[in-house]
Amino acid sequence: MSDSLKREAAARAVALVEPGMRLGLGTGSTARHFVALLGERVRQGLDVVGVPTSEATRVQAEQEGIRLTTLEETPRLDLTVDGADEFDDSLRLVKGGGGALLREKIVAAASARMVVIADASKRVGRLGQFPLPVEVVRFGLRSTHETVADIAARFGAQGAVSLRQSGATPFVTDEGHYILDIAFGAIAEPEALAAALAAVPGVVEHGLFIGLCETAFLATDTGVVTITAR
Secondary structure: OHHHHHHHHHHHHHHHOOOOOOOEEOOOOHHHHHHHHHHHHHHHHOOOEEEEEEHHHHHHHHHHHOOOOOOOOOOOOOOEEEOEEEOOOOEEEEEOOOOOHHHHHHHHOOOOOOOEEEEHEOOOOOOOOEEEEEEEEEOOHHHHHHHHHHHHHHHHOOEEEEHHHOOEEOOOOOOOOOOEEEOOOOOOOHHHHHHHHOOOOOOOOOOEOOOOOOEEEEEEEEEEEEEEEE
């Protein structure tokens, strides 16, 4: 998928932005296009404020000249624009491939509206082809890992539950946590799985975003397709 098509999808999302809006700024390769295009409009005089969902996005937004805030200062947002690792036709998402799922979900939940921009490869008939990230605290890691693995097996995971690595050491999120990746293959009951994972004490958050996204702009070889939640 060419960058020009991803940029076109991002432009559709930028067109939703109005002066004075409080924005959630997503993380990832497609979301970077949104932040870049938003920066162009800001430099042309658009007055908005943004909450970045990762340190990487914060750095980019600052370079683009976008005024930033925090959820402590601005606890309610108008619109969040973010990417997704995969989504189905009900706009249930799997996110967290870049490791920012906790901040991404907090920002999305604080927003009146969430829009996803993605390329055609991210649209799936059933969630689970992309490994499901689960953010966990370091304390009691082995116990949490085993509990998550039991849940994964109960819900039909076809592969392993692995601790995400960054080189020779575990990957650490912006909030200082670890990530377990579940190789499901297919998730038959996303809502029930989400509830089961959320009930584990050592789990901080999981990468199932359900009931948060209302629109997706999908970059395809024939142009941008708009998908709304069923």
